[in-house]
Amino acid sequence: MTDRPWTRTPLLALGMLALLAGLWAGLLRLGWSPDAPRPTLALLHGPLMVCGFLGTVISLERAVALGKPWAYAAPVLTGAGGVLLVADIGTWHGLLLIAVGSAVLVGIFAAVLRIQFQLFAVVMALGAVAWLGGNVGWLGGASVVRVVPWWLGFLVLTIAGERLELSRMLFHAPHVERLFMVPAGLLGAALAVVAVVPEVGWRLVGAALVALAAWLARYDVAPFTVRQSGLTRFVAVCLLAGYAWLAVGGALAVAFGGVVAGPAYDAVLHAVFVGFVFSMIFGHAPIIFPSVLGVPISYRPLSYAPLVLLHLSLVLRVAGDLLLIGGAAGAYPLRAWGGMLNAVAVVLFLALTVYGIVAGRVRRVAPSLSP
Numbered sequence: 001m002t003d004r005p006w007t008r009t010p011l012l013a014l015g016m017l018a019l020l021a022g023l024w025a026g027l028l029r030l031g032w033s034p035d036a037p038r039p040t041l042a043l044l045h046g047p048l049m050v051c052g053f054l055g056t057v058i059s060l061e062r063a064v065a066l067g068k069p070w071a072y073a074a075p076v077l078t079g080a081g082g083v084l085l086v087a088d089i090g091t092w093h094g095l096l097l098i099a100v101g102s103a104v105l106v107g108i109f110a111a112v113l114r115i116q117f118q119l120f121a122v123v124m125a126l127g128a129v130a131w132l133g134g135n136v137g138w139l140g141g142a143s144v145v146r147v148v149p150w151w152l153g154f155l156v157l158t159i160a161g162e163r164l165e166l167s168r169m170l171f172h173a174p175h176v177e178r179l180f181m182v183p184a185g186l187l188g189a190a191l192a193v194v195a196v197v198p199e200v201g202w203r204l205v206g207a208a209l210v211a212l213a214a215w216l217a218r219y220d221v222a223p224f225t226v227r228q229s230g231l232t233r234f235v236a237v238c239l240l241a242g243y244a245w246l247a248v249g250g251a252l253a254v255a256f257g258g259v260v261a262g263p264a265y266d267a268v269l270h271a272v273f274v275g276f277v278f279s280m281i282f283g284h285a286p287i288i289f290p291s292v293l294g295v296p297i298s299y300r301p302l303s304y305a306p307l308v309l310l311h312l313s314l315v316l317r318v319a320g321d322l323l324l325i326g327g328a329a330g331a332y333p334l335r336a337w338g339g340m341l342n343a344v345a346v347v348l349f350l351a352l353t354v355y356g357i358v359a360g361r362v363r364r365v366a367p368s369l370s371p
Contacts, residue, residue, distance in 0.1 A: 008064065008293060011060050018051075018083075019053040022049040022053055023346060025043075027340060030335070032336065051082065051135065052079070052081070054155060055131065056101075059108075060075040061292060062105060062108050063108065074105045080094075081096070096139060112125070119164065120164040122161075123161035124162065126157055126184075127154045127161065130151075133191075134154065149195075152269075157184065167220055186208040186211065187209070190204035191205070202268075206252070206255075213246040222236040231286055237283075238284075242283070243276070246275070246276040249271030250272075262325075267317075267325075270342070274310070278310060300352075306349035307345075309341060313339075314342060316337060320333070320337075320338055
């Protein structure tokens, strides 16, 4: 395929389809529509969010950065795999497409490392390998519960690698980068352990997440850029809030160990996947979308509305989980409403992003129409 911004829009649309379907599946899991025509979609909530949406968007971003036509096979395959899962057509074939697409992403990073062999690229490449490992296990019949730590490693290592790259602008001393290798290496080792001894492995994963959150909060650019204004401050607020949730998710993983269901499992995963990952998405979208689509995004302070809603609703959800763990059976509505408002926050952010793209186009075209 040709490397033109307009050709990337359908690929991004595939990711957005998986996102919306994944959000709906999440609401089904929380019991919001028990009479839905396809209740089995609830089982695909995690796969659609991680593989269909995030995997496709990350693959597209990496393909754009590499600038090689073959690299676009990654988002094409994962996006198509997500469609097959949503449509309930050839589920195994959908898993196969996603697995092959993740293998192409590993190939993209192999090409990147040949061009620039740097620690941040190695970390991101290891994240892609973790995703491939999880997808191969899923294709081979492993349950989502068994592969979700590998998907978590994929997202955390990818984001951490990107932040490590940007932190070089601060010209840290060499020992700072070496210090980064401690939690990143621990996370990689923990993923191997969790496959054999989940109880121990999950606690190691949690410890790595807490340590990584501490490194990011101390050495990332966000503590400095948050003092500025406008879009720069907004991005920094998103990042710092995400680091806080990464630490919370890690602490919960240390406390609860290898839980595979129930409120503890819900609290750990959503602290990381919603609190950390989606906060990163909110912060990076104003930067990524222009580079992928070739159009500017008009920033407005209203962008804080979905961000605040995302984090407040996640507090509500995790509080409900913790109360349920403590035996407060009546706390389930807190969890359910927290999950509903999580979805509302994401949809609101998506709507504001689309509006920002349209407004950006109008601003760019308007001067050319002036006499």
